[in-house]
Amino acid sequence: MAGMLDAMASSEVLLHPVRMRIVRAFLGDRALTTTQLAAELDDVPAGSLYRHVALLADAGVLRVAAERRIRGSVERTYTLAHAAASLGAAELAAMTPEQHSQAFLAFVAGLIADFDRYLAAGTPDIVRDGVGYSMNAVWLTDTEFLEFTRDLATVFQSRLANAPGEGRRRRVVANVILPAPDKP
Template sequence: MSSADLLLHPVRLRIVKTFLGDRALTTAQIAAELNDVPTPSLYRHIATLTRAGVLQVVAERQGRGSVEKTYALRLLAARLQPDEIDSMSLEDHTQAFMAYIAGLLGDFDRYLAHDPAPGHDGADYRVGALWLTDAEYADFLTDLTALLQSRLANKPTKNRRRRVAYHVLLPAPEH
């Protein structure tokens, strides 16, 4: 199975996203966050991601006749690899982007279902344009990566709320 087929499945993509923010989770914790996914389906997709090396078991605990496993995300395995991206057709890129956008729309719908007054908690969406040379764009990406990296190092605390960042950077078509 290609990385795209593995990662862009709607349920598997949601499972992967539950781990963002350097989280280690049990299947029960994942099920609590994805409570609209049937349990047998959730177990099947977790097993698929584990066999593929996207998730790894980081702890096991014996309890009541079964073993409870705690999983963590292998971040480098949870992305499309450059050679696979290079070999994708335009249609493949369109399908991948549609899966990305569908995931974003689903996340936003679930957010609205739990927070009918969006925005007061910092949720935001907007579009803007930057006029940049290729060198300035490279510097911008370096600066953005540095800013994000410093925040990605934050560990969970009772005062921190996990926030998922989406970003899309598209060059405007040349005339």
């Protein structure tokens, strides 16, 4: 399998819809066994899930954090290798418009599926749970835009270090930044 991974671009590894869901499950510095992951992604067949986890581990996206013997087999606990779980600027630049369209579609489809699961999990309380979705437009020069993205990164970075704890709930924050089309 390692030979296959050498030939496979990390974009091909990461941009598969099921593998994107697996990566999202680990966000927030979570450590999960495949059994725990299977419980969260209960609509993914077990054999398929194990193959995707193995591929992500072989690609260095998931790391084995612990192993323990259970009835003659080894249960592995995985964590996310953040650097390997994102595409670099060179990979993004090399992608075709069709590949970007497929990647964005998988991203949005994952968000829709997560939202549907949230709604189906009981009686949702959008206000209590802090759920939000909105769209805004801002007018920024290129310099102002760089400052804006740096400000966002600073806000996120200071909170990414938060560990799970009493009163803390894991929240997934997704953002999309799109430029408006140039005027004709």
